[in-house]
Structures are given as C-alpha cells and as structure tokens.
Amino acid sequence: MDKWIYELIVEKIPPFSLLKGDYVTIFQLLLMLLVGISISIIYSLPPRSLIMGSLTILVVAIWSRLTLTIAPTLRSFRPSLSEIENDIIERYKNLMFNPRHPELFVGLGIFIFVTIYLYYFNPFLLGYYLQHKPIVIAFALILIWDVAYRAGIGLWVYILCFIRSVKLYKASKRRKGLEHTLLNDLKAMERMDRRGVAYGLTAFLLFPVLSPDKYLTFFVIVYPIFLSSLSLLSISLIRKVPWLPPDIAELLEKAKFAYVGHEGDLFPHITPVVQVFDGRNVYFVTSKASKKFKFIKRNNRIAVLIDERDPKDFFGNKAVLIVGKAKYYDLHNFLPNIFKLIKVRNLFMQKYKQYISAYSKRKEELPVAWRLTPMLKRIPIEIQPERVIYWRGVRRIKIGL
Amino acid sequence: MLPYEVRVLLNTNYFGYLCTRGDYPHIAPIFFTYDQRESLYFMSDFSSRKIKNIMRDPKVSLVVDVRDDNDPFNNEGAMVSGFAKIYLPGEVELDEYHDIYTIYELFKSKYSEFIEFEEGGDVLVEIRIEKVSYWRGPHFKSFRVKL
Known part of the structure; x- marks a missing residue:
C-alpha cells in the first residue's frame, strides 16, 4: 500500500x-x-x-x-x-x-x-x-x-x-x-x-x-x-452494520439457551441461561443473588456460547462463541438505557412466553431470587463482544494408530 | 460416588460444554465419555485453544444439561468441576496403557460415527471430578466428591 x-x-x-x-x-x-x-x-x-x-x-x-x-x-x-x-x-x-x-x-x-x-x-x-x-x-x-x-x-x-x-x-x-x-x-x-x-x-x-x-x-x-x-x-x-453473518444472527434469534462461562473462584464457572439478541448484542438475565452475578461484578470478562443441537444430525450443528465484557444494568444505569432495556424485555417476553407462564403458574415453587421482579432481583446483562468464533458441523474424534 | 441423577446425565448426553481459563474464559462443545467412577474424558486437537488453556491452568468445568424449550421446570443439568490431565498419544506409560485403551473403546461405542483413525491423532484429556452442582428446574444441589 x-x-x-x-x-x-x-x-x-x-x-x-x-x-x-x-x-x-x-x-x-x-x-x-x-x-x-x-x-x-x-x-x-x-x-x-x-x-x-x-x-x-x-x-x-x-x-x-x-x-x-x-x-x-x-x-x-x-x-x-x-x-x-x-x-x-x-x-x-x-x-x-x-x-x-x-x-x-x-x-x-x-x-x-x-x-x-x-x-x-x-x-x-x-x-x-x-x-x-x-x-x-x-x-x-x-x-x-x-x-x-x-x-x-x-x-x-x-x-x-x-x-x-x-x-x-x-x-x-x-x-x-x-x-x-x-x-x-x-x-x-x-x-x-x-x-x-x-x-x-x-x-x-x-x-x-x-x-x-x-x-x-x-x-x-x-x-x-x-x-x-x-x-x-x-x-x-x-x-x-451487523458484526455477525446472517446465519449466526438467525441462530442467536432462534436458540433459546446460552452457556455463560467465567473464570470463577475455585474452578471455572459455566451455567446455562436464557438469552435474546437485539440485532446487535446478546443479553441474558441472571438473579442478583446468583453466583454468576457475584463473579461478573468481580471480573467482567465472560464467554457466551450459543449453539443449535440437532440430535438426529450432528453434522448440521452450529455454534458461536462470543467472548467479551459483561455489562449489567441495575438501578444506577437503568434510566439512560431505558428504551434499549424495554426492547430487550419485550424480546424476552416474546421468546420465552411459555417459560413466563409456567413460572407464574407455579410461583410458589420458585426460590425467592427467581420470582419475576425485573430490575430488582433479575439483572439484564449485555455482552460487549471482543472476539467471535463460530463452528459448523462437528469435528470428528481422531484416534491415533 | 457421584449421585445417581448426575450419573444418569453423564451417561445419556452426547454433548458437554467445557469451560477453561485463559485471558478470557473459553467455552467449547465437546464429546465426552464417563468412566462410571470419578473421571470424564474428552479428545481434542493438541493445538486447540482448550488444550492451550489447560496447560496454563488445569482447572476446568463442564456442563451437561437437558433443556426443555417449553417447560423450564424440566430443565436439568450438572456442572462438574475438576482438574484436567493431558495424555499425549505415543507418550503413554505402560501401566496406563490398559486404561487408555478402555477409554478409546468407550469413545468408539458412544460416538461410532464420529471416529477416525489417524497417525498422531488427538490428545486424550481426563477430568478428575472434584465438585458437582446439580439442578432440576429452579432447584439446586451442590456437593464435593471425595476421592
């Protein structure tokens, strides 16, 4: 050049x-x-x-x-x-x-x-x-x-x-x-x-x-x-301009679960969460009392893996790994982001209709931290991506001769 | 001995999600087998990110879970944590040889369609389980494994 x-x-x-x-x-x-x-x-x-x-x-x-x-x-x-x-x-x-x-x-x-x-x-x-x-x-x-x-x-x-x-x-x-x-x-x-x-x-x-x-x-x-x-x-x-190809964006919109990984304390920590994608970023929610939230407050570096599992055809599997910084929204930064958070909340309501109705039907079985009180006990977390990797299909196991 | 529910999960799932430590945490979907005692095994390319991370810090966690898209009360899963140990192909001690052969057999029977035989081949990684958390719906249980 x-x-x-x-x-x-x-x-x-x-x-x-x-x-x-x-x-x-x-x-x-x-x-x-x-x-x-x-x-x-x-x-x-x-x-x-x-x-x-x-x-x-x-x-x-x-x-x-x-x-x-x-x-x-x-x-x-x-x-x-x-x-x-x-x-x-x-x-x-x-x-x-x-x-x-x-x-x-x-x-x-x-x-x-x-x-x-x-x-x-x-x-x-x-x-x-x-x-x-x-x-x-x-x-x-x-x-x-x-x-x-x-x-x-x-x-x-x-x-x-x-x-x-x-x-x-x-x-x-x-x-x-x-x-x-x-x-x-x-x-x-x-x-x-x-x-x-x-x-x-x-x-x-x-x-x-x-x-x-x-x-x-x-x-x-x-x-x-x-x-x-x-x-x-x-x-x-x-x-x-979306930073993800349409194929992966579609996966993020469709897939209901994500795995959130953190360095943890004694051992790394990884748990499934529900997630939504607003066309730009991935959000998940976690309880304020959860271990995950405690870890994220200490160190905001996380990894989020979202995948599509097809039990009949493993070669059709897709997965995306996003690593980056977690940003959580609570009372102190809720107002300036209110429109974004309302949109995210609506996305959750649409995507997890059955979950929300199941939870409200069996509320008494839930632990206190899980009852649906957005912003007070359930914290939305956004992942701000640094690196993205995606896979398609599965890799075969290679056994040495 | 691991609790019954956890052993069922480990024996009936094809995918596990492995979390390792690096400059950022790393997650990878893996095929794994369970030896019915306190160890899980997976195989991976030696140059992969997870192996690099394990060589720096052998502490890992693996999630195995069953998800129900419609009813959250049926979601069930376990996070097992422990120390990873890497076995390089061709550098296996004679007294370990029999055990490793047995693990290869486990992979062959569980993932028959996904096995290739190749010179060199993947490294085998053992995860010695130290800690297990189990959940079903909104209920959690957590316990340490006594070796």
Whole structure:
C-alpha cells in the first residue's frame, strides 16, 4: 500500500524516524515552536503573533498525530468474508492512498484559496500578525501550507470514511449465509470515525486566530461542523452494520439457551441461561443473588456460547462463541438505557412466553431470587463482544494408530 | 460416588460444554465419555485453544444439561468441576496403557460415527471430578466428591 508524504517523512528521515508515536508529534511541535519563537524575536513581532502562531502550530501537531493513526488502522483490516463488502473496503483503501495523491490536491486547493484571498482581497491579517514583512510572510506561508494540507487530508479521509459507511451499510442488508465484515474491522472503522469528530473539532482552535477576519471565520466554523457531523453520521451507520453473518444472527434469534462461562473462584464457572439478541448484542438475565452475578461484578470478562443441537444430525450443528465484557444494568444505569432495556424485555417476553407462564403458574415453587421482579432481583446483562468464533458441523474424534 | 441423577446425565448426553481459563474464559462443545467412577474424558486437537488453556491452568468445568424449550421446570443439568490431565498419544506409560485403551473403546461405542483413525491423532484429556452442582428446574444441589 502506498503511503502519505507525511508518513514517509516520519518513517524515513531522522530525527523523526528515531522517535515513536507521540514523541514524533511532541518533537515536531517543539521544533516548529522554536522556529516560530525565534522569528518573532528577530523581527520583533507583537505578542499576539506569537500566541496565535503557537495555537496554529498546536492545531497542526494534533492533526498530524491523528493522521498518523490512519494508515496503521487501514493496514490492520483483514479480508472481509463478503465479496461485495471486501470490494468496498479495498476501493476505500486504494482511494485513501492513491498514488496520484488526491489528498494533496484538496490541500493545495485550500492553500491557493487562502493565499489569493490574503493577498488580493483582504490583506488585513498579513498586517495584523506579520506586519507585511516579506521573510515573516514566507515562513507564515509554510505554516499556512501545513494547515491547508492537513485540512485537506481531513476532508479527503473523512468524506471517504462516510462514503464507506454508507456503502457498507447498504451492502450489509444484502448479505447471505456467512457473509460479513469482521467485528474488529468494524470497531476499527468506528474508532477512525471518532477520530474524525476530533479532527473536525480541532479546527475550532483556529477560531481565535482567524476571528479578526469575518470571511475566514465563517470557514473555520463551517469546517469543523461539517467534518464532525459527517463523522458522527458515519459512526451511526457503521454501528448499524451487523458484526455477525446472517446465519449466526438467525441462530442467536432462534436458540433459546446460552452457556455463560467465567473464570470463577475455585474452578471455572459455566451455567446455562436464557438469552435474546437485539440485532446487535446478546443479553441474558441472571438473579442478583446468583453466583454468576457475584463473579461478573468481580471480573467482567465472560464467554457466551450459543449453539443449535440437532440430535438426529450432528453434522448440521452450529455454534458461536462470543467472548467479551459483561455489562449489567441495575438501578444506577437503568434510566439512560431505558428504551434499549424495554426492547430487550419485550424480546424476552416474546421468546420465552411459555417459560413466563409456567413460572407464574407455579410461583410458589420458585426460590425467592427467581420470582419475576425485573430490575430488582433479575439483572439484564449485555455482552460487549471482543472476539467471535463460530463452528459448523462437528469435528470428528481422531484416534491415533 | 457421584449421585445417581448426575450419573444418569453423564451417561445419556452426547454433548458437554467445557469451560477453561485463559485471558478470557473459553467455552467449547465437546464429546465426552464417563468412566462410571470419578473421571470424564474428552479428545481434542493438541493445538486447540482448550488444550492451550489447560496447560496454563488445569482447572476446568463442564456442563451437561437437558433443556426443555417449553417447560423450564424440566430443565436439568450438572456442572462438574475438576482438574484436567493431558495424555499425549505415543507418550503413554505402560501401566496406563490398559486404561487408555478402555477409554478409546468407550469413545468408539458412544460416538461410532464420529471416529477416525489417524497417525498422531488427538490428545486424550481426563477430568478428575472434584465438585458437582446439580439442578432440576429452579432447584439446586451442590456437593464435593471425595476421592
């Protein structure tokens, strides 16, 4: 895969290549500040130039930090298990690192627009900060280019992310069988879009710098609003893409039981539970007095196995194992999630009609902790997946000869 | 000796759900056999996650249960917990040989359709039962096994 110019600089040219991650950004920030401070002292610029220049440098540093995470994220994607979705992701990756460097042109466009504006239409800022000194302006142009280039990258990257989300969301509705995009990749996309929100909001820091000029102020308000809302929209779409293939989603909807495993205390602990799937996550309920709940409160790492057992045909069996973190809902986080919990409760009522009626008929036989008092004694638990494995059919036993 | 209800469950079920410890807990459906005393056996590929986990921590639990989709009062099951011991094929002590041969016979009769003979083959794992919890409908019983 191709790389961005900035990434190449950071990887190949010392001293950047000797530093890692955040240190590159800090080093770059200090270097630029040093140059800026020296210039402002040599040409005796007013303090406002120093302050606003430093603020601009901070924006550049934050943006380059965010930019540096994009390429490793894209390289971490594994092939999607759906051909159409794989195509979408591949095309998205190729556009992102296109050898013709379209992101450069977006930046160039912004740069040209800003310089022409500052020279021909409203040179006020040049005087306000730079006192029309040619050498200072030359240095400022480098900084303006840096800002414009990164603002361009921001637009290019997060518009592509948004288009990717729209396309993946549409494609995910036409999945069949085991087609899906992997959970970790969807999560990585979501993280990327969250950085897009940060990328956009960072531009607000330029507001005090450009506020003396009302037209440029307009752009510095529109840019972050546009980019952040686009990224937020992209997040909401990518969250709607199911991380499970339809085959497994169907199994989760149909299967009435799940096994919940925990490291336990003396020995690991595993028990059957009833479960529902709301299209995104699996929920089960447990009694507040149960051992399982006590364990989960201590360590929220759990495994949930859901399977379909066909006693006549073992080769038709299917199973899915989801490992992740358990999140329980009780009185302290019940209200903010009320709509989700009502939906989950309704799913339980539909799926376990017979169970509920059997329990209400023979209530006196139940232990106190089992009587149906939702939220007080029965706690809904959501599993937030980290890894998913699924099997189809059974594996034969191999006896050595 | 295990209680009667638990022995019935262990002798009449084809699937068990094995929970092992790792960075996250791990569950796998397994075929198993019961030696009618205090041990269960299962077979697995040496490179599987459960074997890796067992080598780090031999404490395991296994659930065997009967589920009734319509009446929860008929749900019945047992969780047996104990220590797992791995027998590598080809590295079995002579005095264990007879026992292992007997266990293979148990697998052959219980899972005849699902047996393959292959050089190398699976590792055999014994679970020595230490603790049992049994439930029927909403009622629980829990006991320790004295060896």
